[in-house]
Amino acid sequence: MITGTDWFDRFFNGEIFPEGEKYHKIGPWVSGGIDSALCLFILAMYISKLKLYNFTIQPIHGYNTGDRVLKPSYQNANEIIDYIRNLYPDVVIKDSFTFAYKLEKGDMKIKYHIPNALYAREVGLIDQYVGAYTLNPPKDQMIAHDIYDDRDKRRDDLKYSNTFLTRPFAALDKKWIRDQYIKYNLEDMLPLTASCISNNQTQGPCKTCWWCKEKYWAFERY
């Protein structure tokens, strides 16, 4: 399995997609969360350092209109995009392709996100989607931190694949993400990110939802 920065090395070398010319419009999912912010940063860093200016970035964002009533996630996503544009002004990072939907009871967000990624390809906005889904924490640590939750077990099964819907972080958990924030001095970007999806946020993150607890497990902050 090729994961983490190995994936980015191989993608920009043209090893993953031999007919690489087709894959220059990169469409990373930028959710407003901490994982996808890192993914966008790494993409921009590679393009800038390797001067691969034939690659452009088209962030994609979708949000459930019922989520995050205090500050919608697209605001976080846009602040992250602006932050990375300032770090790498030589890289073309387009305005986010943002769509809204209303999550029906029992639906998974992926039901809305994947069709919209496919639509973005269909209309020529992107050639290659990059999702920043990470692995769950180890099961024993999830149990110890009271975050072993059936709701998100599916993340254990996600694997990297050489497909349009690729996920380079699928075999890496949030402590790996934390290590990259330290490695690349991204502390200033941390406050721009939000992971909480609770509707019960009166003053910032709820500190009780799965995403809040996972972020705390890795970063010791919400």
Ligand SMILES: [Zn+2]
């Ligand atoms: Zn929360």
